Every structure is written in C-alpha cells, then in structure tokens.
Amino acid sequence: PEDHRLAGRHVIVTSGPTHEPIDPVRYIANRSSGAQGTAIASALRDLGARVSFVTGPADVPPPTGVQVIRVQTARQMRDAVEAALPADAAVMAAAVADWQVVNAQDSKIKKDGSGLPPVLEFAENPDILAWLSRLEESRPGLVVGFAAETDDVIAHATAKRLRKGADWIVANDVSPETGIMGGSENAVTLISDDGAEEWPRMDKTDVARRLAERIADALTGPVLY
Numbered sequence: 001p002e003d004h005r006l007a008g009r010h011v012i013v014t015s016g017p018t019h020e021p022i023d024p025v026r027y028i029a030n031r032s033s034g035a036q037g038t039a040i041a042s043a044l045r046d047l048g049a050r051v052s053f054v055t056g057p058a059d060v061p062p063p064t065g066v067q068v069i070r071v072q073t074a075r076q077m078r079d080a081v082e083a084a085l086p087a088d089a090a091v092m093a094a095a096v097a098d099w100q101v102v103n104a105q106d107s108k109i110k111k112d113g114s115g116l117p118p119v120l121e122f123a124e125n126p127d128i129l130a131w132l133s134r135l136e137e138s139r140p141g142l143v144v145g146f147a148a149e150t151d152d153v154i155a156h157a158t159a160k161r162l163r164k165g166a167d168w169i170v171a172n173d174v175s176p177e178t179g180i181m182g183g184s185e186n187a188v189t190l191i192s193d194d195g196a197e198e199w200p201r202m203d204k205t206d207v208a209r210r211l212a213e214r215i216a217d218a219l220t221g222p223v224l225y
C-alpha cells in the first residue's frame with residue numbers, strides 16, 4: 001500500500017552521542033540528544049521499513065517497533081552496524097566522538113597528591129560513515145550522512161559527502177543562535193549528486209518524515225530482504 005512504501009526494506013539508523021570511557025566512572029561525550037535520529041527511525045518504521053536502530057546513550061527514548069541496539073562507544077557502534085548488515089539503506093545520524101581515550105584506566109583515577117592532573121591520550125575513532133560507504137560487498141544501496149556545521153555549511157557538507165563517499169548528506173547549521181542543537185526544529189539542506197536542496201525550517205519530526213519519503217523514492221530496486 002501507498003503508506004507502506006518501505007515494506008520489506010531494512011534500514012540501519014545510528015543515533016545519539018557515543019561515550020568514550022576515561023575510567024569506569026568517567027567518559028567523554030557530546031550534547032547530541034538523539035532527537036533527530038529517533039525521529040528518522042520512527043518515520044522509516046511508519047513507512048513499513050524494518051529498522052535496526054543503533055543508539056548511543058541518548059536523552060530521548062528509542063522508538064517502539066524497531067530493533068534497538070544500545071552501544072556506548074564508537075567502536076561498539078561500528079561493530080553493531082556491521083552486525084546489522086545487509087541493509088537497503090543506512091542513515092548515520094549519530095554524533096560519534098572523533099576520539100577515544102587510549103589510556104583509559106580499569107579503576108577510578110585518583111588524585112595522587114602531586115597536584116599534577118592526569119594526561120589523557122587520544123586516538124582517532126573509526127569513521128563509521130566513511131567505512132560503510134566504502135564497503136565493497138555489503139555497502140547499503142543508499143548511505144546517508146549528516147553534517148552539523150557552524151559556517152560555510154554547504155561547502156563543508158559537499159566536501160564531506162565526497163570525502164566520506166556517502167550518497168547524501170543532510171547538512172545543518174548548528175551555530176548556537178539557531179537553537180537547533182538540542183531544540184525541536186531543524187533547518188537542513190539535502191546534498192546529493194544533484195546538488196544542494198534547501199528545506200525550510202521545520203520540526204525535526206517533519207524533517208524525518210520528508211527524509212523517509214525521499215529514501216522511499218530512492219529505493220526502487222527489487223526487495224531483497
């Protein structure tokens with residue numbers, strides 16, 4: 001039926017922040033609420049897709065009617081995405097930490113009385129979007145990434161699309177004055193092979209619905225899964 005255009009399709013959605021441990025009680029994180037990723041997963045489900053929802057520790061509860069895979073770190077998120085393959089499409093809406101702490105401790109770090117703070121050493125995390133976009137055998141037919149930028153949004157997002165190998169980038173301006181990060185609205189530009197298409201400012205749930213419709217439009221091949 002017209003309202004279940006994604007029936008028989010499998011879509012992987014990543015969402016939320018990742019937490020990168022420093023020791024058993026401390027971590028590095030970011031302010032992602034998980035709102036946009038959660039809304040996208042709900043919208044895809046509403047169109048009949050089977051959704052694997054790979055989420056870091058988010059503020060908002062995950063949608064019902066999707067398979068929820070909870071992770072903490074970027075590496076766990078990558079592994080969960082890999083385990084969820086194959087998929088017709090993937091939407092990488094997570095705010096993945098760029099770095100992990102390589103000298104994370106197994107027990108709580110104590111002040112040692114020297115007055116010297118501990119030194120954290122960082123290593124780059126896997127870029128899940130870039131890795132997924134370049135898979136040879138099991139690359140999803142449509143890979144969608146996000147680009148949260150504060151300046152030159154379209155130029156940076158267009159470069160990001162090419163650098164990471166994604167099909168589409170949903171770009172948005174997260175400058176503090178927009179109120180978008182953590183807010184209920186979003187103003188995005190959809191960047192594809194066809195160029196940049198600016199969408200009006202709307203509720204994150206409406207961005208999600210519109211994106212889900214576009215994904216349904218794009219998936220025209222035979223239903224495989």
Ligand code: C5P
Pocket residue numbers: 014074092093094095096097098125126127128129130144145146147148
């Ligand atoms: O490079 P940047 O973090 O701006 O890229 C954002 C896009 O890349 C988002 O779609 C995000 O989910 C994805 N990403 C990822 N793994 C990372 C970093 C970003 O999947 N380690």
